[in-house]
Amino acid sequence: MLSIISTLASASTAANSTWSQLAIMERLLSNYDRTMRPGHTALDRGSEMISSTATVQDALSCIPPGHPDLVIIRPIVHHVHSIDQVGKTFKVQGTVTIYWDDWRLNYSALSCLDEVTLGSLRDTGGIWEPGVVTFESQQARYGGAHGALALLGEAVSIKRSGHVTWTRRFESTFGCPGMSYGQMPFDAQGCLITFGSFPYSAADVSVIFSEITKHAAAAISFSTGEWMVTVASVREVTVSDKSYARLCFKLERSSNNAEFSIIMSILFVCAAYAGFYVSPAAAPARIALAFLCFLMVLNNVTTLYARLPPLKSAQKGRVWISDFLFGCMIFNFVSLIQYAAVNYGITCRAAKKAALAAAKEAKEAQEEPPVNTSTVQIEVSPTDSHSQHRRLRPAWYKKWDPSVLADLDIVFRWLFPIAFIIFISIMFGTISIYPPGSTCDFEARPD
Structure with missing residues (x-):
């Protein structure tokens, strides 16, 4: 109750x-x-x-x-x-x-x-x-x-x-x-x-x-x-x-997303550098290695641009990580072009060796004594097609021997890492010159 x-x-x-x-x-x-x-x-x-x-009037004066x-x-x-x-x-x-x-x-x-x-x-x-x-x-x-x-x-x-x-x-x-x-x-x-x-x-x-x-x-x-x-x-x-x-x-x-992209781009350049120690005779391996490293860095650049608004080409629109990844992509592309130069040098060296061997055989044939037979001897001089081909080349080409490109791997084994270390040092040392992030302007009029 x-x-x-x-x-x-x-x-x-x-x-x-x-x-x-x-x-x-x-x-x-x-x-x-x-x-x-x-x-x-x-x-x-x-x-x-x-x-x-x-x-x-009296009332308003009191208000x-x-x-x-x-x-x-x-x-x-x-x-x-x-x-x-x-x-x-x-x-x-x-x-x-x-x-x-x-x-x-x-x-x-x-x-x-x-x-x-x-x-x-x-x-x-x-x-x-x-x-x-x-x-x-x-x-x-x-x-x-x-x-x-x-x-x-x-x-x-x-x-x-x-x-x-x-x-x-x-x-x-x-x-x-x-x-x-x-x-x-x-x-x-x-x-x-x-x-x-x-x-x-x-x-x-x-x-x-x-x-x-x-x-x-x-x-x-x-x-x-x-x-x-x-x-x-x-x-x-x-x-x-x-x-x-x-x-x-x-x-x-x-987050570590951007840092991971930077690290992976550096590793791809290192992988491309390792190709300089692969035998030039293994053409498929060297081409695949350089080309895949180039594509992987290119994919990182494309992914980055998809996360950003359209950027202007002026200095105001420069983005540090974009320039860094683009530089890494250039290094990978250089490794791809370098193998093409090495392959061309090897081809020229092989052609040079073949020409020297042919010239040596022709000289030895001319130094042999003639054989006395009733048959009419006809002397046939060797064709000088190689000499004619050389006369068609420009003057600078005659002075420079392209076969030296075959040894480009030795040069790049030293030059490539030094250039890449200098590039990384410059990029990390110039972060401050890029446009900084936005700041809060308390005195600005809100839109």
């Missing part, structure tokens, strides 16, 4: 609490203008004075200027993901809580409730809100939104003093157009998220971060894909008569 009475009492209390909230909001909004911000309190009181004063409303932002980031290097965007999931004071919602004389808690801003019946947006957002879903942009998760609470707390979940795609990949894979990108009032200027609404956000921002860290995401800093600025609270995300490349 007691449990039944307790249940009924609890239900009755809940009903009264709900009715009290509805009654409070109905009473508060009976003469409420949602188009007027709370900071116009003095102006509103001045309008009441007009009806009770003798002249309008002090309105003060800006203070709006406090507390964003909580749950996850940062889907960082798109081509589109220069990233996605953020979290909640954002907005605080402000509205003296018109003070119900201390109406009820003993500590606060009125409602499921959405629409449930309040239409109170003023500061119109806070994130300017870099390209596509967003919010708690309390309509249609395809709707997302579950919204709450509004109003304290007896008129202090309003509005919390919403959000999932937004933010643009970071300043991303620069010149020093990839050793780059870091700075991307801003700007909170500000869209309809109001800094003279009407001042937007700041909560103290919790300011102190806890440095502890925010996420690992997503190949990136490590941290909050570098937060700042409140006024730009072009607008008040902004800006959050700077720092995106640092932390």
Whole structure:
């Protein structure tokens, strides 16, 4: 019996609490203008004075200027993901809580409730809100939104003093157009998220971060894909008569994908270098080795360009890892051309040896004594086709013996690694001259 009475009492209390909230909001909004911000309190009181004063001029002289409303932002980031290097965007999931004071919602004389808690801003019946947006957002879903942009998760609470707390979940795609990949894979990108009032200027609404956000921002860290995401800093600025609270995300490349491509490209060049120790007679092995190494590095270059936006040929569009992989590809291509030169040198050397042997046989035949027979001796001189062929060659070719190319392997066994070590040293020593990643410009006007 007691449990039944307790249940009924609890239900009755809940009903009264709900009715009290509805009654409070109905009473508060009976003469409420949602188009007027709370900071116009003095102006509103001045309008009441007009009806009770003798002249309008006297009343207006008593109206002090309105003060800006203070709006406090507390964003909580749950996850940062889907960082798109081509589109220069990233996605953020979290909640954002907005605080402000509205003296018109003070119900201390109406009820003993500590606060009125409602499921959405629409449930309040239409109170003023500061119109806070994130300017870099390209596509967003919010708690309390309509249609395809709707997302579950919204709450509004109003304290007896008129202090309003509005919390919403959000999932937004933010643009970071300043991303620069010149020093990839050793780059870091700075991307801003700007909170500000869209309809109001800094003279009407001042937007700041909560103290919790300011102190806890440095502890925010996420690992997503190949990136490590941290909050570098937060700042409140006024730009072009607008008040902004800006959050700077720092995106640092932390995966081993790019480093693995660099290491593999170096190993492919080393494999191509090993071909200089393979006998030139093993033509299929040397050609296959050099050609496969070239194709593997070319594949790395193609994969890299697929992950980047279209790059300009100007210095601004240079990417370090692209130049490094391209250099490795050139070294592999040189090893392929080198074998063609060696093979040509071997062919020329063989032809030279054959020509010398033929000339020696002809000389020996001329030095043999003639045989006395009744048969008429006819002396036939050897054809000098080789001499005729040499006369058709240019002068520089006559002075240079192409058969020396057969010994090119010996030269490349020393020259190739020295040149490659110099190339690697130059590339790693010039990383700083490539365009750095983007930075957060807090004083820039958001688009």
